[in-house]
Amino acid sequence: GAKAQQKRERGKNEAKPAKSQLKQNEMAKTIICSVCRSTFLCTVQKNELVVHAENKHSKAFVDCFQGYVEPPPKKTK
Numbered sequence: 001g002a003k004a005q006q007k008r009e010r011g012k013n014e015a016k017p018a019k020s021q022l023k024q025n026e027m028a029k030t031i032i033c034s035v036c037r038s039t040f041l042c043t044v045q046k047n048e049l050v051v052h053a054e055n056k057h058s059k060a061f062v063d064c065f066q067g068y069v070e071p072p073p074k075k076t077k
Contacts, residue, residue, distance in 0.1 A: 033057075033064045046070060 029039035031049065036056050039047065046061075046068075053064040061068075 031065065031068065034066060035059065035064050042071075 025041070028041050028043070030042045031040040031044060032038070033040075033056075035054065038052070038056075040052075047064055049068065050061045053059050053061045057064060
């Protein structure tokens with residue numbers, strides 16, 4: 001009926017374009033391995049970077065990530 005048609009038309013007019021997270025994810029990749037130039041999200045845990053350095057390159061963490069700065073601990077309520 002007419003009500004269903006009105007709802008369909010209203011839905012078309014109010015349709016918002018889908019927002020992609022891909023650009024934000026690419027911008028957040030701020031940690032770079034100096035050996036293989038692999039990028040990591042800024043939220044990655046230090047132990048994951050240590051595993052990458054040891055398993056992928058058989059090197060110490062500081063050899064692969066010289067400029068790494070540990071993020072401050074999260075505040076808990």
